[in-house]
Amino acid sequence: MFFIASKIFGFVSTPSNFVGLLGLAGALLLATPWRAAGTKAMLGCIALLLVFGFSPLGNWLMLSLSERFPPWHDIGRAPDGIIVLGGAINPELSQARGTAEINASGERMTAAAELALRFKDARIVLSGGNNALINPVSTEAAVGARFLENLGVASSRIVREDKSRTTSENAVFTRDLLEPKPGEYWLLVTSAVHMPRAVGAFRAAGFDVDPYPVDWRTRGWQDAATPFDTLAAGLSRLDTAVHEWIGLIGYRLSGRSSELLPGPKHTP
Numbered sequence: 001m002f003f004i005a006s007k008i009f010g011f012v013s014t015p016s017n018f019v020g021l022l023g024l025a026g027a028l029l030l031a032t033p034w035r036a037a038g039t040k041a042m043l044g045c046i047a048l049l050l051v052f053g054f055s056p057l058g059n060w061l062m063l064s065l066s067e068r069f070p071p072w073h074d075i076g077r078a079p080d081g082i083i084v085l086g087g088a089i090n091p092e093l094s095q096a097r098g099t100a101e102i103n104a105s106g107e108r109m110t111a112a113a114e115l116a117l118r119f120k121d122a123r124i125v126l127s128g129g130n131n132a133l134i135n136p137v138s139t140e141a142a143v144g145a146r147f148l149e150n151l152g153v154a155s156s157r158i159v160r161e162d163k164s165r166t167t168s169e170n171a172v173f174t175r176d177l178l179e180p181k182p183g184e185y186w187l188l189v190t191s192a193v194h195m196p197r198a199v200g201a202f203r204a205a206g207f208d209v210d211p212y213p214v215d216w217r218t219r220g221w222q223d224a225a226t227p228f229d230t231l232a233a234g235l236s237r238l239d240t241a242v243h244e245w246i247g248l249i250g251y252r253l254s255g256r257s258s259e260l261l262p263g264p265k266h267t268p
Helices: 002-013 015-029 035-054 057-066 091-097 107-118 140-150 167-178 192-204 231-254
Strands: 081-085 123-127 158-161 186-191 210-214
Touching: 002 015, 002 231, 015 035, 015 231, 035 057, 035 231, 057 192, 057 231, 081 107, 081 167, 091 140, 107 123, 107 140, 107 186, 107 210, 123 140, 123 167, 140 158, 158 167, 167 192, 167 231, 186 192, 192 210, 192 231
Parallel strands: 081 123, 081 186, 123 158, 186 210
Antiparallel strands: none
16 A cells, blocks of 8 residues: 555656646636636646746756765775666566667666676676556566676576565565675665665665666756756656655655665765
């Protein structure tokens, strides 16, 4: 039930969905005695659409997350394994087309392939089930394994964790599957904007990982004041950022994250 409730809340709280629902409510009210309220709702919809779509709000909210962890720095030690979180593959589309279809976060998978070739003894752990509410087909881990094998990564190196539907489950199920030993060195690959929530979940699960952020959507803080030239681009950026911020707050309140806004560990 919690998973279903979170999906419903996530749908309504997505800025572009909220604006659309506000506009729909306004349009419906115009046909009732509450026409004045309907007019205000429609005007609010237009105002929010312009602000959300063209202003740099989406960039600012995203940068406050994606800049928490710097690009990975090689410490001169080969990792024991590389954990790649789901979110880069569409299982339904992959099944329909008979190939591994990656999305805008596809750098998670290409980075996994690069790291697999660079560190030839490291295990490659693909953590991702299928979070579709209706008629889920294959899993991200299964499709991802095929993607890596097509790029030359030996199947014997690939470990699938295909039960998780959330970032918290990524952390817990991967920990239980791998049973990491003290002193082992694990890399965690996911999108830069998603890294704070992912690291918080893994820390809460007692699994120490070294962040390997990828899929940067901005050039850095220089984009914090850069407006968008299309509504679609601004809304998409804002939707992604708000999704992560809501996730961080929810994870902290429910104890599934070690802190509200995780960052790099401080070394003495």
